[in-house]
Amino acid sequence: QQQVKQSPQSLIVQKGGISIINCAYENTAFDYFPWYQQFPGKGPALLIAIRPDVSEKKEGRFTISFNKSAKQFSLHIMDSQPGDSATYFCAASNNSGGSNYKLTFGKGTLLTVNP
């Protein structure tokens, strides 16, 4: 019940296209959903995060869509650029117990944006 299922495992998109990565969770206690971007040889960098009281959050070309009833959330990258080529991890945590230390990660999506 602690899993976060992420798909696809890999994704190839043309420059200017839309990249979509999906995540699904089972634990209804999850209430914080960050996305991390990781380039080779670097650590994960926080990209954007959402709480279930909103259905969508946008920051620049990156948008999280959240469907609480379906227990799904997704990352959309508009106008994808070669510089967006990286591994993307979705994650979830349960903050109801007063702590947020435990991040449950998806398995990651390797995004390649072709020029």
Added chain:
Amino acid sequence: DTEVTQTPKHLVMGMTNKKSLKCEQHMGHRAMYWYKQKAKKPPELMFVYSYEKLSINESVPSRFSPECPNSSLLNLHLHALQPEDSALYLCASSHRYDRVYQPQHFGDGTRLSIL
């Protein structure tokens, strides 16, 4: 540039060696974390420090020994490691682990190879 600094970037050691990894942050965060990341996998939590006290140990073998000398520094002492311990070791920090909805910020890691 990441605000969590890890040194060294690369480390090669034999199974009988003793070495230490260092992590430093100057964001005033009071929670610090050690993660292990194998290739093409998400990070796995190892330890959590809150206000310089060890709060969480995710059943990590005793050959890994964490230390938090002050609120800005986190060390991971290594002794008698095994080849399967070869991985990227990531440090992260957040405001407080008992304050909800606080994102974790990662360093770029130490790439550890055990001969």
